[in-house]
Amino acid sequence: xxxxxxxxxxxxxxxxxxxxxxxxxxxxxxxxxxLAATAAGVALTLSACGGSxxxxxxxxxxxxxxxPAPAVTAxxxxxxxxxxxxxxxxxxxxxxxxxSTVTWTNQDEDxxxxxxxxxxxxxxxxxxxxxxxxxxxxGTYSYLCTIHPYMRGVVVVTAG
Amino acid sequence: MTPEIDRRGFLxxxxxxxxxxxxxxTGGLLSGCELGAGQPKAxxxxxxxxxxxxxxxxxxxxxxxxxxxxxxTFGLAIQQIAxxxxxxxxxxxxxxxxxxxxxxxxDTVKQMLGTIRAGSVFQVPGEHDAAAxxxxxxxxxxxxxxxxxxxxxxxxxxxxxxALVNSVATQGMGHLGADQLDWIRRDLAGLSSETPIVVFAHxxxxxxxxxxxxxxxxxxxxxxxxxxxxxxxxLNGHVHQVMSKVEGNVTxxxxxxxxxxxxxxxxxxxxxxxxxxxTQLHQALGITEARYTARNGRVAVIDxxxxx
Numbered sequence: 001x002x003x004x005x006x007x008x009x010x011x012x013x014x015x016x017x018x019x020x021x022x023x024x025x026x027x028x029x030x031x032x033x034x035l036a037a038t039a040a041g042v043a044l045t046l047s048a049c050g051g052s053x054x055x056x057x058x059x060x061x062x063x064x065x066x067x068p069a070p071a072v073t074a075x076x077x078x079x080x081x082x083x084x085x086x087x088x089x090x091x092x093x094x095x096x097x098x099x100s101t102v103t104w105t106n107q108d109e110d111x112x113x114x115x116x117x118x119x120x121x122x123x124x125x126x127x128x129x130x131x132x133x134x135x136x137x138x139g140t141y142s143y144l145c146t147i148h149p150y151m152r153g154v155v156v157v158t159a160g
Numbered sequence: 161m162t163p164e165i166d167r168r169g170f171l172x173x174x175x176x177x178x179x180x181x182x183x184x185x186t187g188g189l190l191s192g193c194e195l196g197a198g199q200p201k202a203x204x205x206x207x208x209x210x211x212x213x214x215x216x217x218x219x220x221x222x223x224x225x226x227x228x229x230x231x232x233t234f235g236l237a238i239q240q241i242a243x244x245x246x247x248x249x250x251x252x253x254x255x256x257x258x259x260x261x262x263x264x265x266x267d268t269v270k271q272m273l274g275t276i277r278a279g280s281v282f283q284v285p286g287e288h289d290a291a292a293x294x295x296x297x298x299x300x301x302x303x304x305x306x307x308x309x310x311x312x313x314x315x316x317x318x319x320x321x322x323a324l325v326n327s328v329a330t331q332g333m334g335h336l337g338a339d340q341l342d343w344i345r346r347d348l349a350g351l352s353s354e355t356p357i358v359v360f361a362h363x364x365x366x367x368x369x370x371x372x373x374x375x376x377x378x379x380x381x382x383x384x385x386x387x388x389x390x391x392x393x394x395l396n397g398h399v400h401q402v403m404s405k406v407e408g409n410v411t412x413x414x415x416x417x418x419x420x421x422x423x424x425x426x427x428x429x430x431x432x433x434x435x436x437x438x439t440q441l442h443q444a445l446g447i448t449e450a451r452y453t454a455r456n457g458r459v460a461v462i463d464x465x466x467x468x
Contacts, residue, residue, distance in 0.1 A: 087430035109224035110432045111260050113292055124260035124291040127224060146293035150332040150373055 076156045081105070084112050084125070084145075089153035098160040101134045112151065116143040207318030207356060207454040213241055213248040213278065214360075214448040216397030217417030219288060220269045221259035226420035226433030227441065230259070234272060236466050237418040237447050242277040244449070249316055251278040254397035254415065255286030255327060255362030261294075266301045285310050286362040286398060287327040295328050308339050313347050319452050320351055324361040326376045327398075334363030334376030334398075341381050348385055356457055357392040358450075365394045366405055366412045369425035374399050383410055393459040395450070400434075402463045413461055416446040442466040 076095035083090045085107040096102060104114050106125035114131050115121035122131040124147065135141065135157040145151040218234040227233060241251060253273065258265035273281050289298045299310055306312040309325040322344065326334035336344075348357075359365065365379040386392045392410040400422035405412045420433040421444035428434070436444050442465060449462040 087432060108432060109226060111222075111288070111291060115293055121292045121294075124288075126260065147287050147291050148373065 076154070082153065083107055084151075087112075087148055087151055089143075089145075089151060092153045093156070094153075095156040095158060096135060098136060098138050098157050099134070100157070101132050102155060104131045105129075111147060112145045113147055114143055115146045116141050116155075121146050207452070207457070209454050210317040210319055210452040211246055211248050212316075212450050212452075213244070213251045214254055214395050214397075214415050214450060215241075215251060215418055216254040216362075216415045216448075217256040217286065217400055217419050218253070218269060218272075219256055219259040219417070219419035220272075221262060221265040222419055222433075224420075224433055224435075226435045230419040231268065231272075233442070233445055233466060234269075234418045236442070236468060237445075238272060238276050240447055240464065240467055248278045248449075250280040250282055251276050252321075252323070252360050252395070253281070253283040254360055254395065255284050256288040256397065256417075256419075257283060257286070257298075259288050259291075259419075261289055261291040261297055263297065266297055270301055282314075282323060282360075284323045284325055284360055284362055285327055290328050307343055309337070311340050311343065317452070318454075319356045319358060320348075322347065322357065322359045324359060324382070326365070326379075327362040333370060333373045334361070334365070334379070336376065336378050336382055341378065341385075344382050345385055348389075351389075353388045354390055354457075356452060356459070357386055357389045358452075358459060359386075359392065359394040361394065361396050363398045364396045364412065364414055366407070368399060368403065368405075368414070372425065372431040374425065374431075383407075386410065391457055391459075393450075395448070395461075399431075411459075413448075415448045416444065416463060416465070418445050418447070418466070421445070442468050 074091060074093050076093040077091040078096070079091065079094050080096055080100050080102050082094060082102060082104045084104055087108065087110070089104070094102065104122075104125070106112050106127055106129050109127055111124040111126050113121045113124050114133070116133060118141075119133065122133075125131055135155060138157045138159045141155045141157065143153050143155070215234075215237050218237075219230050220234065222230045241248065257269040257273075273283070283302055285295060285298045285302070289295065295309060299306075303310045306323075309328045311323060311325045313320065313322050315321065324336060324340065324344070326336050328335075351357075359382075361376070363376050364374055365376050365383065368374040383392070387409065389409060394410060394412045395415065396412070397415050397417065399414050400417040400420065401414065401424065402416055403412075403414045420441075421436060422431050423434050434444075444465070446463055446465040449464060450459055451461075452459050
């Protein structure tokens with residue numbers, strides 16, 4: 001990969017290269033499938049946190065190599081408030097009891113959404129806007145920003 | 161459509177060279193280049209010179225320190241087009257017309273697009289035009305003559321233009337999808353390999369910076385269908401900065417926004433709006449003039465900063 005960090009500058013012809021490998025990044029087609037994949041990844045991560053052996057890699061679908069979807073690997077934090085800052089959900093993984101309402105607050109200058117698997121996406125949140133969602137049933141809920149889909153988070157809902 | 165042809169004046173003004181990369185000073189910035197890696201066209205090829213303009217990323221509805229008046233700067237871009245020496249055959253807006261896809265934002269941008277002085281005005285959507293994952297509002301406003309998620313093609317002066325949509329149902333990067341790829345295959349099937357191809361899309365069709373989603377995951381499939389053509393030019397927005405790249409017969413070029421700049425790849429923790437001193441904002445925004453020259457079968461572009 002050539003150095004593309006120089007803004008407003010033409011890349012000299014002899015240095016012009018294009019990465020031919022973008023096709024390998026193909027994965028599912030929809031946000032739903034993406035969320036499903038993310039949910040699977042999160043489940044494995046949480047399992048690993050609990051000390052259980054991880055499933056053999058061969059049992060999992062091929063991991064997409066891009067986008068660099070940052071896996072939500074942090075231990076879930078017990079909170080009902082999630083910030084959206086610097087193009088990330090923080091904390092990215094939370095845990096709440098069933099029946100809890102979680103509030104997301106966009107602190108970024110850019111707009112973001114919260115699209116939870118199985119639910120309609122939020123309207124775009126401008127700076128300072130909030131979005132709330134009540135989780136009635138236990139389970140693991142992945143979500144992402146539909147404008148910047150590499151922004152991902154997870155809510156682990158436990159029995160009340 | 162009868163585009164103006166003013167090649168003599170253009171060559172005189174820009175001291176244009178016939179081959180290779182040409183640097184041009186526009187508004188004090190190094191900002192111009194001749195694109196197109198194909199071989200010179202055979203004499204008698206039935207194309208004619210063509211002049212068109214690209215604008216991008218107006219983000220109507222954005223509010224923030226990076227630009228307190230995106231409607232005003234988009235208006236400046238429209239005024240700048242009106243002041244060009246030649247009226248462009250058409251103007252293409254390469255997406256993110258709106259910031260959050262509201263009805264008011266779409267109404268505003270459609271009215272503004274209607275004031276552009278050009279033979280025609282086209283557009284493709286960006287991810288901000290389907291901000292909640294729903295492109296219905298965009299398609300209701302702009303999708304009447306398009307297929308699927310809003311893609312279409314057209315021909316001007318023998319040049320074939322593809323207007324692609326790679327910003328809906330993304331998975332972190334741009335994505336064309338199987339339906340659109342099939343349509344591209346059919347669309348190109350009847351064209352001579354000598355036909356100049358220009359591709360518009362919002363997200364780059366090359367791996368500019370996948371970490372920020374600045375790439376299109378299935379672009380190689382589309383570009384593979386274009387290998388037989390002498391010269392393919394891909395013009396996109398999304399990244400709010402000028403960059404160019406060549407691969408074989410394909411030249412990629414990204415345009416400035418009219419709303420706000422974004423950081424160079426990896427130069428910031430995230431690709432969010434870049435706030436520059438107010439005195440430098442217009443220099444960081446702009447429009448892109450493009451001219452196809454039948455004599456050599458190439459597309460040349462000039463990236464003009466906004467002039468207040």
